[in-house]
Amino acid sequence: MADMRNDKARKDAISKASGRETYVGDLSLDGMIYACLVRTSVPRGIIKSITLPPLPDGYYYFDDRNIPENGRNELWMIQKDWKCFAAGSSGYVGETIGILCGPDRTLLYSLRDQIKVEYEEQTPAVSIEDSLALVGGPIIGENNYHCTVELQAGDGDIDEIMKNAYRVVEEKFSTGHQEHMHLETNGMMVNYEDGKYVYYASCQCPFYIRKSVAGIIGATPEDIIVRQMSTGGAFGGKEHFPDVVAGPLILAEYYLKKPIKLIFNREEDTQFSVKRHPSVVKFKTALDRKGNILAMDSIVYYNAGRYLASSYIVIQRGCMHIEGVYKFPVARTRGYSMATNTFPSCAFRGFGAPQTIFAVETHMTHIAEKLGVDPVEYKRRYLIKQGDTTITNGKIVENVRTPELIEKVCKASDYFEKSRKYGFGSGKGIGFSLYNHGGAFTGNGESAIIKAVVKVCKRKDGTVLIKAGQTEMGQGFSSAVCRIAAKTLGIPYEKVIYKYPDTSVVPDSGPTAASRSTMVPGNLVMKACEELKARWDEADELECEAHYEHPEGYPWDQASFQGYAYLGYGWGACVVEVEVDPRTAETKIKGIWSAHDVGNCIDPLIVHGQVNGGIAQGIGWASTELLENKGGYFKQHSMSDYIIPTSMDLPAQEVYYANEPYKWGPYGAKGMGELVFNGSGAAYVDALSRAINRKIDSIPNPTEVIMGHILHSEKLTEDKR
Amino acid sequence: MTIEFSLNCEHVSIDVDPTKRLLDVLRDDFGLTGVKEGCSEGECGACCVLLNGQLVTSCIIPIAGVHGQDVRTIEWVRTTRLGETIIQSYADGGAVQCGFCIPGMVMASYYLLSNNPNPTKKEIRKGISGNMCRCTGYDLIVESIYLAAKRVGELHKARG
Numbered sequence: 046m047a048d049m050r051n052d053k054a055r056k057d058a059i060s061k062a063s064g065r066e067t068y069v070g071d072l073s074l075d076g077m078i079y080a081c082l083v084r085t086s087v088p089r090g091i092i093k094s095i096t097l098p099p100l101p102d103g104y105y106y107f108d109d110r111n112i113p114e115n116g117r118n119e120l121w122m123i124q125k126d127w128k129c130f131a132a133g134s135s136g137y138v139g140e141t142i143g144i145l146c147g148p149d150r151t152l153l154y155s156l157r158d159q160i161k162v163e164y165e166e167q168t169p170a171v172s173i174e175d176s177l178a179l180v181g182g183p184i185i186g187e188n189n190y191h192c193t194v195e196l197q198a199g200d201g202d203i204d205e206i207m208k209n210a211y212r213v214v215e216e217k218f219s220t221g222h223q224e225h226m227h228l229e230t231n232g233m234m235v236n237y238e239d240g241k242y243v244y245y246a247s248c249q250c251p252f253y254i255r256k257s258v259a260g261i262i263g264a265t266p267e268d269i270i271v272r273q274m275s276t277g278g279a280f281g282g283k284e285h286f287p288d289v290v291a292g293p294l295i296l297a298e299y300y301l302k303k304p305i306k307l308i309f310n311r312e313e314d315t316q317f318s319v320k321r322h323p324s325v326v327k328f329k330t331a332l333d334r335k336g337n338i339l340a341m342d343s344i345v346y347y348n349a350g351r352y353l354a355s356s357y358i359v360i361q362r363g364c365m366h367i368e369g370v371y372k373f374p375v376a377r378t379r380g381y382s383m384a385t386n387t388f389p390s391c392a393f394r395g396f397g398a399p400q401t402i403f404a405v406e407t408h409m410t411h412i413a414e415k416l417g418v419d420p421v422e423y424k425r426r427y428l429i430k431q432g433d434t435t436i437t438n439g440k441i442v443e444n445v446r447t448p449e450l451i452e453k454v455c456k457a458s459d460y461f462e463k464s465r466k467y468g469f470g471s472g473k474g475i476g477f478s479l480y481n482h483g484g485a486f487t488g489n490g491e492s493a494i495i496k497a498v499v500k501v502c503k504r505k506d507g508t509v510l511i512k513a514g515q516t517e518m519g520q521g522f523s524s525a526v527c528r529i530a531a532k533t534l535g536i537p538y539e540k541v542i543y544k545y546p547d548t549s550v551v552p553d554s555g556p557t558a559a560s561r562s563t564m565v566p567g568n569l570v571m572k573a574c575e576e577l578k579a580r581w582d583e584a585d586e587l588e589c590e591a592h593y594e595h596p597e598g599y600p601w602d603q604a605s606f607q608g609y610a611y612l613g614y615g616w617g618a619c620v621v622e623v624e625v626d627p628r629t630a631e632t633k634i635k636g637i638w639s640a641h642d643v644g645n646c647i648d649p650l651i652v653h654g655q656v657n658g659g660i661a662q663g664i665g666w667a668s669t670e671l672l673e674n675k676g677g678y679f680k681q682h683s684m685s686d687y688i689i690p691t692s693m694d695l696p697a698q699e700v701y702y703a704n705e706p707y708k709w710g711p712y713g714a715k716g717m718g719e720l721v722f723n724g725s726g727a728a729y730v731d732a733l734s735r736a737i738n739r740k741i742d743s744i745p746n747p748t749e750v751i752m753g754h755i756l757h758s759e760k761l762t763e764d765k766r
Numbered sequence: 767m768t769i770e771f772s773l774n775c776e777h778v779s780i781d782v783d784p785t786k787r788l789l790d791v792l793r794d795d796f797g798l799t800g801v802k803e804g805c806s807e808g809e810c811g812a813c814c815v816l817l818n819g820q821l822v823t824s825c826i827i828p829i830a831g832v833h834g835q836d837v838r839t840i841e842w843v844r845t846t847r848l849g850e851t852i853i854q855s856y857a858d859g860g861a862v863q864c865g866f867c868i869p870g871m872v873m874a875s876y877y878l879l880s881n882n883p884n885p886t887k888k889e890i891r892k893g894i895s896g897n898m899c900r901c902t903g904y905d906l907i908v909e910s911i912y913l914a915a916k917r918v919g920e921l922h923k924a925r926g
């Protein structure tokens with residue numbers, strides 16, 4: 046069937062579709078045994094005793110008491126506050142107490158269920174409100190703040206402006222936990238090979254794992270090798286969380302020195318893994334007599350859970366996106382990352398931006414509706430553009446094409462006509478949102494913290510091997526980077542090879558996160574290939590490398606968070622149309638239109654898939670994906686009670702672009718993997734609100750919640766347009 | 767207990783706990799790791815196989831239930847002309863991202879196209895509604911199955 050072959054196909058497609066691809070669960074090594082984690086079952090309390098059942102021959106249990114003298118019970122993420130083992134106290138349901146290893150998986154789980162743990166229970170703080178009220182006493186510090194951030198831009202005293210304003214609109218928005226629900230659960234295998242601890246891991250950031258767990262057994266990162274396995278989805282859920290799985294495993298391996306495999310079952314993965322941060326965002330917006338915005342003040346709370354993980358950066362990013370795609374004369378935001386007794390929140394596609402974008406979009410829509418102006422028209426008045434000052438007092442560097450994006454989605458969806466026709470409360474609704482996402486690490490993070498390096502190697506057989514720490518988790522980096530190299534070198538795509546990273550082979554080019562992989566390491570690959578091309582005839586085998594350099598003239602001060610936060614943003618506009626049955630609250634999505642500026646598409650088909658998938662996930666977040674936490678326990682446990690969209694829930698999407706090439710990206714590309722999540726939730730909620738003529742200020746909205754809105758929520762508007 | 771069945775067109779016999787899940791037998795005892803485990807409760811479709819030609823989720827079938835029956839997995843489907851066409855169309859149509867749901871999707875596509883060679887896009891959506899994908903939003907999977915149907919049609923036409 047050679048005639049059907051299309052060179053556009055991504056590198057891993059055939060192997061994955063034919064079931065030949067090896068995920069860690071498919072890997073088996075001689076003498077392999079299994080492991081499972083023993084976890085706490087109370088959200089807050091002192092562990093009084095742990096009683097094990099008699100362990101049959103070949104079964105082992107390890108916990109903090111087995112950490113060698115030169116080791117430490119800590120995982121090293123941004124800080125070292127997340128303990129590898131609970132060691133005497135439980136800070137959330139599911140904190141790791143110990144690890145159980147043995148040859149039979151069924152017996153392992155049954156032994157685990159026989160372990161008795163006695164607690165002295167304490168009152169947990171579960172929600173943001175609990176945490177602010179210091180329920181049960183402070184968890185950390187005096188006020189439960191993991192960290193805070195404050196940003197302000199524009200001239201004038203914002204409190205004075207509020208006092209003198211013609212009108213101040215106050216609103217509060219909230220969003221819930223979201224589970225990543227990557228189809229492949231978390232898992233990895235560890236083995237001791239030639240004096241090194243070798244991990245085979247489903248993960249985004251192999252170098253993070255090395256750094257995080259080495260200290261547990263008093264080893265160095267160099268004593269550890271991480272080999273990424275094909276990763277069945279991640280979305281941020283495998284950014285820092287694999288550290289939590291790898292930690293107990295290294296201790297077991299320290300003693301056992303044989304292959305140990307640990308794969309979470311779905312129930313464990315749903316309840317005992319990191320989540321998207323729940324949020325509460327409050328706005329106070331000052332308007333003049335004509336309805337013009339004079340200033341916007343906001344307070345942002347994120348529920349970070351017991352440990353910091355990446356929450357420090359998540360709250361920053363949330364606050365940096367508080368103005369959405371707009372520029373207001375004066376803006377201030379104060380962000381608080383709150384400690385609670387829930388499973389730590391961590392990275393999830395969008396990394397704090399979706400929550401504030403949902404809030405600001407919905408707030409702007411509500412203000413427009415109060416004024417009797419169509420939200421699209423109102424939002425157009427405040428679009429940020431090139432040269433404008435951002436909330437960190439840097440400038441927007443690029444040409445911003447949001448007006449074109451608006452044109453495209455509104456035209457394709459017939460937005461204005463439908464907006465007028467459907468009005469409010471007709472059972473039909475059309476909703477609109479605008480959004481952006483700053484690509485790569487904030488400010489000078491790429492040069493000050495990450496310092497990415499990549500290598501490209503010409504080999505004897507004429508192929509070129511890419512060496513980078515970037516992982517392939519479905520997003521398509523492995524193919525995109527080969528296209529960049531092939532184009533630069535002028536050789537066929539087939540001749541460029543990318544392999545899943547092995548930390549003993551590739552340089553550290555930074556995490557596969559922050560929508561940075563194509564934009565930053567991808568650009569370094571291009572540069573290294575330019576050198577390789579120039580020196581191509583020097584030898585049969587040749588290696589060239591490139592180091593990241595931050596463009597001059599765009600200062601950033603990490604201490605005060607002032608300056609150019611992002612040099613290249615992705616931009617988007619989305620329209621969603623719904624139909625709601627007012628008697629049952631059953632909601633059907635009738636159409637989804639989006640337009641994005643992603644710089645340039647290195648691989649248009651992959652970008653298209655990212656757009657589709659990101660939008661679907663955003664709609665899931667805003668609609669059916671309810672994950673309740675009652676008293677510290679997640680109520681939903683599985684794929685049958687945590688509801689992600691199926692093929693029947695979504696219509697075919699229409700996708701458009703207005704791409705502004707990015708100066709410092711490979712062939713103009715910039716980050717887009719997170720952008721495409723950021724806005725569909727707001728558009729969905731807008732459509733739903735209009736269809737039922739109710740004010741909706743929270744996410745998610747499964748059917749029962751919509752019914753609640755219909756019965757109890759305030760009307761959006763009294764007049765039916 | 768000894769269970770005998772036909773696995774990918776070969777007769778097999780295995781001495782096994784009769785309550786062991788078909789999924790585990792396929793993966794652990796026969797090394798057929800193309801069959802994936804996503805949810806373990808019959809919800810996601812990652813573990814789909816054909817049982818006597820019907821699409822079933824192997825995670826909720828005890829091995830005793832397949833005694834004397836016919837089981838086919840992605841490892842067989844990929845050797846068939848239809849299976850190969852579907853797989854190639856998935857690649858060309860951009861249907862594959864992380865890939866974890868994909869072997870199950872291919873099984874559902876194979877089942878659909880075996881029974882309905884010319885499905886509409888709506889019928890395709892329905893045909894894969896028991897298979898969850900967290901990456902793609904389904905559009906390019908639907909398009910790829912549609913493409914596969916067209917290609918199979920052309921193959922038939924070419925052969926007259």
Ligand code: FES
Binds near residue numbers: 806
């Ligand atoms: S693993 Fe069988 S249906 Fe999900």
Ligand code: FES
Binds near residue numbers: 277864
């Ligand atoms: S491709 Fe990742 S779950 Fe479908």
